[in-house]
Amino acid sequence: MMLNFFDQFMSPVLLGIPLIALALLLPWILFPNPAARWINNRLITLQGWSISQATHQLFTPLNQGGHKWATLLISLMIFLISLNLLGLLPYTFTPTTQLSLNMAFAVPLWLATVIVGLRNQPTIALGHLLPEGTPLPLIPVLIIIETISLFIRPLALGVRLTANLTAGHLLIQLIATAVFVLLPLMPTVAILTASVLFLLTLLEVAVAMIQAYVFILLLSLYLQENV
Template sequence: MILSFFDQFMSPTHLGIPLIALALSLPWVLIPTPTNRWLNNRLLTLQGWFINRFTHQLMLPINLGGHKWAVLLTALMLLLITLNLLGLLPYAFAPTTQLSLNMGLAVPLWLATVIIGMRNQPTAALGHLLPGGTPVPLIPVLIIIETISLFIRPLALGVRLTANLTAGHLLIQLIATAAFVLLPMMPAVAILTSTVLFLLTLLEVAVAMIQAYVFVLLLSLYLQENV
């Protein structure tokens, strides 16, 4: 029995072993791998088309130096989408609702973009801390504000993904609990609530995909500033 609505976000364990490692490795098992045949099946063809279109759209505004990140960002996109969608299944655990995991993805990748900028073009990277045409009295204040905003970027990445998924899961559980409680007392209201729950579930499927795309898109924008 669930004692709290937040118990669903606790990392499950079996015999004292956390199952988050299994949840993280599951997407790689579910995603089909291409074969050596000349013609693949429809699923592989659709998957290849989606990956090619996504990679092309993501790398289009980035210089050639940043195209080395194409495989990494595309793989991250597929991982986040799969984890977010699997987390919507009944009795499933979504690792992306854990802030520690999201920060573990956001901080190293953001730090890598900053290090690349400082190594390849330090003048341009430091120039982002001070907009052009700034009045002299405002220079120290703007440098402090831009530095703070730079270090807030990974926190915003992790918190955005965690908050959106956590809020959606909580709302689904609240409405599902209300529909279950109202069913014996007010069946008509329970049916209406179940309809709202179904529409909310469709919305959460869209949110799961959109938040994965936004996470990778913001990383590509940070990379674009530093290559």
């Protein structure tokens, strides 16, 4: 029994083994692999079409150097979508509600885009810290502000994903608790509340997919500045 609503965000442990490791490994076995046939089934065809459309949408604005990141970023997007959606099932745990995990995704990838920019085009990469035409007295202030803005990007990536998923899960938990409490007292109100809960669950499914897409979209924008 949960002592409070935030217990659902604690990583479960079984026999001293954190089950977050199992949650991270599970999504990879859920996706079907294409068979060695001329025509695939509908599921594999839909999966391939979706990946193709997402890749085209994310990497069309990038030049040829950024296309090397397509496999990494699209794989991460599919992985995040899987984790977010699986976390909506009963008696499951959502690893992406942990800020530490999201920062582990955000910081290395953000740092890689910065390093790529400094290696390939250092003048342009450093030029982002000082907009062209800045008055001389504002130069030190703007450099400090842009530097802080640069280093806060991975924190914004991780916190955005964590906050959106945590807020949605908490809201679902609160409304579900209200339904159980109101059912014996006011059945009509409980049914209306359950309808709201159903709509909120559909919204949370959309949020789970959109937030994973936004995470990768922002990384591709950071990459676009450095390639």
